[in-house]
Amino acid sequence: MKAIIKPLAQVNLKLLQTFLVVAAESSFRVAAEKSFRSPSAVSAQIRQLEEQLGVALFHRTTRNVRLTDEGEQLLECAQRALLEVEEGLRKIQEAADMRRGKVSLSCSPTVAETRLARVLAAFEKDYPGIEVSVRELTSSALFDSVRNREVDFGIGPAIDTAEFQFDPIMEDPLYALVPKRFITTAKRSISLTTLSNMPLLLLNPATALRGMLESAMNERHLSFSTRYEFTQAQTLISMATAGLGAAILPKVALPSRTDPSTYVLRIVNPMLVRQVSVITLRGQNLSPAPLRLVELLRQLLPDPDEQRRQRNSGERLEF
Template sequence: MDAIANVNMKLLQTFLAVAEQGSFRLAAETLHRSHSAISAQIMQLEAQLDVRLFERTTRNVKLTEEGLQLHDSAQRALYELQLGLRRIRESADIKRGQLSLAASSNLASIYLPKVLAEFVETHPQIAVTVSELTSRELFEAVRNKKVDFAIGPETDDDTLNFETILIEPLLALVPTRFAAAQRDSITLGELVRLPVLLSSSATAIRNCLEAALREQGLSIASRFQFIQAQTLIAMAEAGLGVAILPASSLTKAHAPTARIIPIVPAIRRKMALITLPNQKLSPAAARLADKIVRDVREAANYHPA
């Protein structure tokens, strides 16, 4: 029992290397040790176990019956040990560290507060940095690895990986001073004849709207452009013009001076978790990304097929 207790991991690793290479010389090269050191360690292991582990010839070495038994046992033990160490490391990484993400202003204000508050409460040692960016800036932040991942609009950009978390329609917020505010729905053709407040060209909402306009051969001329959804809502509620925004953004519109009206045919936008293709997130970042995907889908009632 005492001899077996003295068998250490280094001896077993050397034994496995010789068994897998079928050669003391090749095992020495693999482990970056001398041939004599490898031979000495195998002899030490055989002495401790009081069995021969290899049949040695001038050309190669072959496992004995006892060597085969040890080989199977050592492989299983080493695998379990490595698995346990990896789980311990991942658990530690999840509990501490830092991560950064970028998000569009709409998602940042509507969906992330509750998610981040819960995450920070359960992972107090992780420092989370959030950058609120336009879609153009957000994509560049992911490409340049300035953030671990982003939450923003889904596009056809094949340099990025998108995992859809919600799909929602764009709606029109029409001031009640316009007759169109009494309608149950409104077309793009009717909208372009009204004063329209546009999102900045750097936003995905603007790109989504312009794509729909091009399909119908329409265009909009506007004197006003804004980045923040809340600013567009305030301007529409003041009667300045019609704001076109995602349904989630318009949950903040409550003034009786403007009315939310569906656009027909519907214009929908997708929002997604954005990463680089084949990117492996750190354990902490992966944990937060999974929570965002799960919680936003639940809040938005989005269930991917």
């Protein structure tokens, strides 16, 4: 059959779809079953496409169907075009999702009350059409919300488990807010052993921070006494300022201005650092709107001044 150049507009795109199925299956019968048509209808569509293009696309025998050289070329071009169309449709859908999407997340209280507002403000400015809902939850409830798919993702501490995927955002060292009536020091750090001899003010057992502290104590055969347990970091700060005990806090929760009656001391021997992460179920893929919010979290959740100081000089501690 002599090749005749035909205008592209005459080629029926539906016929190309049938061609792709026949080429993939090397069978008119199987292609007919997959496209819910009769074999004669599929064969007629291929003949129509060949007439439009002016070339034979398949070698047909009683035993098999295989592509001609021209068919191979068309297959390569059609597959490439299909990928480009799919990519274009995906981008269009993502753009639409970004204009009218929804994002739901859960966040640990210490991060929510100190760092989350500036991230949400930036996100709302860039994407005013996206509805964002936030749940402020302690660790156990936060993990339940991710596990039960009540939220797109969580923001909280990383733990040792294979159930969740943890995407690190920042490291958050633990500090002690110690009333000066318990200790006199010129240092900027305090050992866990020294702390264990003071009355401690702790977040409640439902928090991962409390679990980290208890594990470190147990590893060193230390015990501690506490008369007060709270959910909010600000309550611990108030209690420590009143001289009721040494408050154990992540750095993000430390007050910007320290009361002169207290020391702010980094916990050492061992250094205790929690990793704040975006938490999803393992294997879960986020849609475009949540992904964009995660990008902003990476950029804005860490303190830029703190990062710059640590890059320039490091955070030197006294032991």
